[in-house]
Amino acid sequence: MRQRASTALFHGAGQPFELSKQEIIAPNIDEVLVQVSLATICGSDLHTFTGRRTAPVPCVLGHEAVGRVAAPTQVRDAYGNPLHEGDRVTWSIMAACGTCEYCNKRNLPQKCEKLFKYGHARSEDPYFLNGGFGEWICLRSGTAIYRIPDAVSDIEAAPLNCALATVLGGLATLDLTDRASAVVQGAGMLGIYAACCLRERGFEIVACVDRVTERLRIVEAFGATHTFNLSETSTVEIEEALYGVTGGRGVDLAVEVSGSEAALVNSLDWLGIGGSCLTLGYVFPHADVTVDAHKVVTKCLTVRGNHNYHPSALGDALRFVEETRERYPFEDLVGAVYPLKEINPAFDRAMQGDLIRVGINPSLEGKPL
Ligand SMILES: [Zn+2]
Ligand SMILES: [Zn+2]
Structure with missing residues (x-):
């Protein structure tokens, strides 16, 4: 594979995002390469953006994201079913090892001793496709990947991977x-x-x-x-x-x-x-x-x-939106969608606070929607 991927690099609070292009490295056998179709700016992205909490830099922020499986893979989804190239998916905000004390005995994989969180890690070889604000993302081993039901749109699905799963995971306790x-x-x-x-x-x-x-x-x-x-x-x-x-x-x-x-x-x-x-x-x-x-x-x-969420809560979240989307206007919650190259105005817009979510669509050209 000889493609290059654009990512938006965060260099620290108060600094503009830098658009960077790097060659995509073929994923390992236990990883899944996904082409991002929409990522929304979460409150915790804004906490990092403003310096309220720190992130190792450079970092590709963004963890509320959806996309399509971009290459054949042997990795299975969270229910154990095969994943195919082209499948629309969303994934847990973190990857867990599955073997440590928290993963195994305490049923808290979201606090895994080797926890990896998308959008919160330093972007460096070979893991520079770490976050949602990029054209591609590499999903690591230990990530719970879910297919998105056909009826659920990208706009409905993106924010639920963090916000709704967090709520359902918390209520489940x-x-x-x-x-x-x-x-x-x-x-x-x-x-x-x-x-x-x-x-x-x-x-x-x-x-x-x-x-x-x-x-x-x-x-x-x-x-x-x-x-x-x-x-x-x-x-x-x-x-x-x-x-x-x-x-x-x-x-x-x-x-x-x-x-x-x-x-x-x-x-x-x-x-x-x-x-x-x-x-x-x-x-x-x-x-x-x-x-x-x-x-x-x-x-x-x-x-x-409760912090993060048990990966099963993401499956619950998808089901919840699929079953209730006729009753609640989930699509209205994303008030604007920007191209990736306009990530700086997108964050400025999100900081205004009047829109519940601002989205970034890496394949969008031209003006924001
Ligand atoms: Zn979040
Ligand atoms: Zn673990």
Whole structure:
């Protein structure tokens, strides 16, 4: 194989991406070469872009991606079925070894001792096709690869590989039997997915809290039954409203996906006795939060964190979108798609914060869609 691949190299916060062309190295027998058709800019890409967290550089960012298998392969998909050249696929955000303590005994392959995460590693030979913001990506051994159902579009599929799988993986760690009320803290991509997931599980009350009116309007289209703008409503007023709609008991579940310090504090106030708080948003270091632990004890609360996701959650995420795509406008969540060579304006656009997701399509020519 003598093709060259364009990638967008990240050199550090505050520096522009550099478009680089390198020769594609034929994949090993346990690797899969994929031609990327769409990658979306995740909140954690923006954390790296702004320096809120660091990445080894140069790095090809991007982990919410879809593409087509670009060469014959003996690698099988996550269900053990053969993969064929041309198959539309998405893949877990990480590769795991399958043999270490976390992979084997603790059922936490997402915390594998030899964990590799796409879009977070140094781009260097032979692994320079490491991230989604490039024409091609090389999927390593230990990656869970899923075929995308024909009915699900690239735009619907790309963000679910990180955001929806993270939500479903987190919810899977909790027993939600007989739970009917929730508050979701943050109406970005994870919060929007959390709202529709909870509604589909029969939650009657799914309140959502954010500071951006437009995001709260969007989450209403994804099943939120109550929305509260923290810029206009005090936490005391929200607490009164939540206790009001739950017969004075407080909510059964709080899902923290905002990363804001106040979210965990508020969750402990708004949860009822026996409630659970799932926290997914503190994905950057030094997220110091002071809470009244007395509430955790006296309300018999469960506070559960989850990072990355179990690879099976990606299969759940694909199924979820395939089954519910008629009910929720998933395609509207990607507000603009840019060609790869316009990755710098694409990130600037994503930083404006009014679009839930901005996509990059490496084969797109001309102006952004
Ligand atoms: Zn992500
Ligand atoms: Zn492992």
